Amino acid sequence: MKFSDTLTEIVKQDLEVGIVPALMGESGIGKSSFVDDLAYSMGTRAFVLPVNQLAEKADLTGARLVPTADGKSYTQLFYPHHVIQDAIDYALANPREWPILFLDEINRTSTDVTSGALTLVTLRKMGHVELPQNVRLMVAGNDKGNVTTLDEASLSRFAIYHVEPDAPTLIRILGDAINPWVKKVLTQFPALVFQKSTLSAIVADGSDDEDDDTVTMAELFDSGEEMNQITTPRTIENLSKWLNKVDQQQLARYLSTPTQTQGREDTELHEIVEAKVGNTLFATQVIAAIAEDLASGAGSAQTSRVNVPTPNCYAGLKAATTVTDLADQIGLLTDNEKSGSLLYALKENDDNTRLIEQLAQGMNQIEAEHIRTLLEMVTGQHVNRQNLEAFIDSDTAIANSVKPALSAFL
Numbered sequence: 001m002k003f004s005d006t007l008t009e010i011v012k013q014d015l016e017v018g019i020v021p022a023l024m025g026e027s028g029i030g031k032s033s034f035v036d037d038l039a040y041s042m043g044t045r046a047f048v049l050p051v052n053q054l055a056e057k058a059d060l061t062g063a064r065l066v067p068t069a070d071g072k073s074y075t076q077l078f079y080p081h082h083v084i085q086d087a088i089d090y091a092l093a094n095p096r097e098w099p100i101l102f103l104d105e106i107n108r109t110s111t112d113v114t115s116g117a118l119t120l121v122t123l124r125k126m127g128h129v130e131l132p133q134n135v136r137l138m139v140a141g142n143d144k145g146n147v148t149t150l151d152e153a154s155l156s157r158f159a160i161y162h163v164e165p166d167a168p169t170l171i172r173i174l175g176d177a178i179n180p181w182v183k184k185v186l187t188q189f190p191a192l193v194f195q196k197s198t199l200s201a202i203v204a205d206g207s208d209d210e211d212d213d214t215v216t217m218a219e220l221f222d223s224g225e226e227m228n229q230i231t232t233p234r235t236i237e238n239l240s241k242w243l244n245k246v247d248q249q250q251l252a253r254y255l256s257t258p259t260q261t262q263g264r265e266d267t268e269l270h271e272i273v274e275a276k277v278g279n280t281l282f283a284t285q286v287i288a289a290i291a292e293d294l295a296s297g298a299g300s301a302q303t304s305r306v307n308v309p310t311p312n313c314y315a316g317l318k319a320a321t322t323v324t325d326l327a328d329q330i331g332l333l334t335d336n337e338k339s340g341s342l343l344y345a346l347k348e349n350d351d352n353t354r355l356i357e358q359l360a361q362g363m364n365q366i367e368a369e370h371i372r373t374l375l376e377m378v379t380g381q382h383v384n385r386q387n388l389e390a391f392i393d394s395d396t397a398i399a400n401s402v403k404p405a406l407s408a409f410l
Contacts, residue, residue, distance in 0.1 A: 015098060024162050029164065174237060230278045317341055
């Protein structure tokens with residue numbers, strides 16, 4: 001299944017009912033980015049534990065001697081890895097959220113470590129510490145290569161999704177940060193989102209074309225042992241970041257400077273791009289897009305959808321019938337819930353003046369990640385103008401702190 005809105009919808013439903021989704025696929029295709037984006041869309045956080053970085057089962061828990069109740073002796077207790085503890089602490093502090101504890105690369109490690117990680121799924125417990133009820137678990141692993149095989153009893157505890165990268169989803173996740181040339185190529189040639197370093201390899205897109213140059217996802221890593229870069233969502237994001245950093249004069253110089261790459265006559269730009277995404281058709285198309293725009297002096301415009309999650313507490317706030325009831329509910333919310341509720345109230349087309357005023361009065365801060373989203377909403381015109389005016393006119397400390405940045409868009 002491709003990373004898409006459909007997969008997001010299904011995984012959210014799994015998490016709501018306590019099912020543990022398992023994302024199985026090649027490394028670098030965007031599993032971690034998908035989970036981060038999923039958590040943000042749910043108005044919460046993801047806590048990522050790279051299981052493959054643990055040397056032994058004991059790394060999941062640390063033994064500690066603590067005094068007994070009578071103070072006459074000591075007992076040995078096992079405390080969880082700090083990432084697990086961070087997830088537990090956050091869940092307890094935010095009981096209306098469903099924070100995600102994400103066990104990444106769960107089967108690309110020793111059998112002993114994998115078995116220890118599965119204890120979290122089977123017992124919802126690590127050491128002597130139990131997971132809070134609102135913690136949601138997800139795992140990811142590789143479905144081929146040098147991996148630990150999970151038995152049927154272990155597999156039965158998951159909803160297993162064999163995942164593949166999806167260009168539209170990658171574009172959405174990268175949002176305004178995506179480079180225009182990268183976005184242009186992914187939009188025109190979505191099948192190029194995942195490729196092995198060979199100019200003749202084109203990822204199969206499910207068509208019945210029998211062309212000999214087309215390869216399947218499973219075949220991409222099967223041939224050869226050369227250490228060549230590949231095109232994946234991870235390497236595409238790296239290329240996008242670099243292209244956003246470099247200026248057009250530098251690009252023009254790189255494009256006009258000849259060089260040799262592995263015996264081929266090329267340019268410095270080819271060598272630089274291939275270092276990041278491999279010698280693939282994706283690299284060729286990006287370089288062609290850059291060369292075309294540099295020759296014409298044209299730029300590329302981009303637009304993106306802004307992801308504004310709905311906090312779990314939002315329905316209760318909307319249902320409040322009096323100002324007093326609303327203020328009381330807001331007083332029970334965490335800073336993250338208040339901040340997320342304000343964003344959604346600004347986006348919604350309803351007249352949310354009362355709710356926005358009460359939130360602004362009861363808030364201490366707008367979370368850093370929500371400030372970024374708010375600016376994206378305003379610049380991309382994804383905010384209700386009436387609600388935005390109500391916020392700015394509330395004359396509260398929180399509104400006045402962002403008023404200079406927002407006033408330009410009214």
